[in-house]
Amino acid sequence: MSTEQSRSYLTVRDLVVHFPTSDGVVKATDGLSYEVSRGKTLGIVGESGSGKSVSSSAILGLHRGTNAQVSGEILLDGVDLLTISDEEMRRKRGKDVAMIFQDPLSAMHPYYSVGNQIAEAYRVHNNVSRRAARARAIEMLDRVGIPQPSRRVDDYPHQFSGGMRQRAMIAMSLINDPGLLIADEPTTALDVTVQAQILDLLQDLQREFNSAIIIITHDLGVVAEMADDVLVMYGGRAVEYGPTAEILVRPEMPYTWGLLSSVPDVTGDVDAKLIPIPGNPPSLLHPPSGCAFHPRCTHRDKVPGNLCFTEMPELLPVADGRNHTKRCHLANPDEVYAVEVLPAIAPDLAEEQR
Amino acid sequence: MSAENVLKAEGHAAMTADLSAPPVLTVNDLKMHFPVKSPGLFRRTVGHVKAVDGVSFQVPTNGSLGLVGESGCGKSTTGRLITRLYEPTGGQIEFEGHDIAKLSQRQMLPLRRDIQMIFQDPATSLNPRHTVGSIIGAPLQIHNVLPKNKVLGRVQELLEIVGLNPEHYNRYPHEFSGGQRQRIGIARALTLQPKLLVADEPVSALDVSIQAQVINLLQDLQTEFGIAFLFIAHDLAVVRHFCPEIAVMYLGKIVEIGDRESIYGHAHHPYTQALLSAVPDVKQATLGGRRERIRLTGDVPSPINPPSGCRFRTRCPIAKEICAKVEPPLLQIGPRHKVACHFPGEMGKAPETPVTSRLLGVDNHGTPDPGASPVELPTGPSFSNTWFDLGNRTIHTA
Numbered sequence: 117m118s119t120e121q122s123r124s125y126l127t128v129r130d131l132v133v134h135f136p137t138s139d140g141v142v143k144a145t146d147g148l149s150y151e152v153s154r155g156k157t158l159g160i161v162g163e164s165g166s167g168k169s170v171s172s173s174a175i176l177g178l179h180r181g182t183n184a185q186v187s188g189e190i191l192l193d194g195v196d197l198l199t200i201s202d203e204e205m206r207r208k209r210g211k212d213v214a215m216i217f218q219d220p221l222s223a224m225h226p227y228y229s230v231g232n233q234i235a236e237a238y239r240v241h242n243n244v245s246r247r248a249a250r251a252r253a254i255e256m257l258d259r260v261g262i263p264q265p266s267r268r269v270d271d272y273p274h275q276f277s278g279g280m281r282q283r284a285m286i287a288m289s290l291i292n293d294p295g296l297l298i299a300d301e302p303t304t305a306l307d308v309t310v311q312a313q314i315l316d317l318l319q320d321l322q323r324e325f326n327s328a329i330i331i332i333t334h335d336l337g338v339v340a341e342m343a344d345d346v347l348v349m350y351g352g353r354a355v356e357y358g359p360t361a362e363i364l365v366r367p368e369m370p371y372t373w374g375l376l377s378s379v380p381d382v383t384g385d386v387d388a389k390l391i392p393i394p395g396n397p398p399s400l401l402h403p404p405s406g407c408a409f410h411p412r413c414t415h416r417d418k419v420p421g422n423l424c425f426t427e428m429p430e431l432l433p434v435a436d437g438r439n440h441t442k443r444c445h446l447a448n449p450d451e452v453y454a455v456e457v458l459p460a461i462a463p464d465l466a467e468e469q470r
Numbered sequence: 471m472s473a474e475n476v477l478k479a480e481g482h483a484a485m486t487a488d489l490s491a492p493p494v495l496t497v498n499d500l501k502m503h504f505p506v507k508s509p510g511l512f513r514r515t516v517g518h519v520k521a522v523d524g525v526s527f528q529v530p531t532n533g534s535l536g537l538v539g540e541s542g543c544g545k546s547t548t549g550r551l552i553t554r555l556y557e558p559t560g561g562q563i564e565f566e567g568h569d570i571a572k573l574s575q576r577q578m579l580p581l582r583r584d585i586q587m588i589f590q591d592p593a594t595s596l597n598p599r600h601t602v603g604s605i606i607g608a609p610l611q612i613h614n615v616l617p618k619n620k621v622l623g624r625v626q627e628l629l630e631i632v633g634l635n636p637e638h639y640n641r642y643p644h645e646f647s648g649g650q651r652q653r654i655g656i657a658r659a660l661t662l663q664p665k666l667l668v669a670d671e672p673v674s675a676l677d678v679s680i681q682a683q684v685i686n687l688l689q690d691l692q693t694e695f696g697i698a699f700l701f702i703a704h705d706l707a708v709v710r711h712f713c714p715e716i717a718v719m720y721l722g723k724i725v726e727i728g729d730r731e732s733i734y735g736h737a738h739h740p741y742t743q744a745l746l747s748a749v750p751d752v753k754q755a756t757l758g759g760r761r762e763r764i765r766l767t768g769d770v771p772s773p774i775n776p777p778s779g780c781r782f783r784t785r786c787p788i789a790k791e792i793c794a795k796v797e798p799p800l801l802q803i804g805p806r807h808k809v810a811c812h813f814p815g816e817m818g819k820a821p822e823t824p825v826t827s828r829l830l831g832v833d834n835h836g837t838p839d840p841g842a843s844p845v846e847l848p849t850g851p852s853f854s855n856t857w858f859d860l861g862n863r864t865i866h867t868a
Contacts, residue, residue, distance in 0.1 A: 163677040263768075277769045278541075307540040307704060309766045312748035316765070334678050337750030364752060377481070378682035380711035382734065382749045389481030390711055392682030396647050460481050 159343030231269030351408030358440030536713030603639035795836030
């Protein structure tokens, strides 16, 4: 997390996305701030309905033309994307910001060949001939590891396997060399071996193109291996934010503990316990009072008074001034984590630290 | 879920089981070949998709066997064969001593009580126009187990068992969240007190925090009712937690089967090793960056025309000449560990020469060797007391 404004390529400040509906206002994202530098990766983690995808749609300006109420600042290379005209946004979309979607089958048009779709993305932003665009598409397909690209370029999406479709999506999104790439659950629909290939590819390409990447996922393993920074979202707000090694090794917010404890680890101790987060994710229409996580929090009794029920905690730096912020009232999270959480979910690690 | 229940965040350690318990299910050389029809008027059969091609395993009473593999490896087809949603092309499915592979639908009916299934997507496996009460109560009426006036009581009891509010029996599936819907699916599967549950990706459609709730529920149910599970999933970590025994499938065949320690600690098949090394690891956060992994290139070959010899050889990092010529047998190499590979060994310690050549009567390149005498090895779905010792390359008896 770079604190100098000049170095971060994307800065999101106090982003609010509200959707008015007949039942009331859905507060999809409320006061979200983060930044990403070129060549760095931010992982956004959260459950479905935590607002993690909505914030990235706002960066692409996909809320335009809907009744969404958006406020705050999205600075991409110094330009506020929320104030520019639709035409200017259109010119940036695909060129400066690109997106990879979860399901490449539904993100690609079934009637057009893969090559046509990739070339179109290039021709929209560059004044080149069809032939040059096609050559560029073949070059990109080759770059993302599609065998025999000059033959496969005329195939239709259904003729590609899941992994190849995702590669083609990546080729399409990177053809204009965007500074920021948003990958929304890029590997969730894929098998583990293919997931590993795609993650490897994303990292290689990031090194080559020096782009900033936002990777939205619910898989903490993917975050651990890909991201430099992690933002944990709950009920439309950031609840914990900091460098990956900090957040995953010394998490201080009970929701992050819950996420860590509810996924088994393939290399972990067999005695490790799987502790679910009780209850269900909150409604964004009627969010709980106070801390949005309190109805599911098992540590709320450790906070004096009814603070968790009545007052929303601020996103504040953790006690000893590490580069790590959290939204929680707990006074001694480090201690609770070491004594209560870690021994249950990773007995081997707890033993090591003692 | 009642208020007291909401904050009950009890954890469960990984499941253990008595592996020597008598099997409730024995599957022997199970095959499912789907015909591929030509287009046009006559729709002749032009080939077969060998979705499952000679699979053998056992599920112990009150135990659970995990079935893992990439999509298209035939793991779901295997589950559907065991519940007899398909009629197998060949092989035996022995459930409590009776072969059910060739039974007619009518003959199957009484057995359906004992073998039930949980599906992946709770949104599409529950009828949106039926109330939860009629969904869960339907099996009771079909099998005529309870008089009509007692059905509601049983439904409410089941709702309570799976952690739902018993008062909600007259609601519709859309009124529930994904995790709750999966609980309804589980309650329906439990209605007739089955002995075997085939769970086909029961948690992969759920949010992470909800996944753990459902896995813990399944563990509780197994402990309480003594149900055996065939647990089909692609998430290796979940399978490791839930199943004391695991079978790894590739292109319609089991490539490695064994207890948890053998598979996750001492995998001997290069495919199992590749699968395990591909799983992203949270612990990697401490070290930063990505682990060294076995990179599998390409995609799974077509099951219509699988590669000759070993089916994994086209993507295998250690494949040699013999792999294209001879298919490796599923060789028992430990008390509860079988592997189908000519060069079995832990990661980076694969032997130089094929261990199977002498057993199969071929030389090291896979050409038939008239001098060698093939050895009779114990085959079949169970583990035997004699196995092939990899170190000495001799038959070892326990």
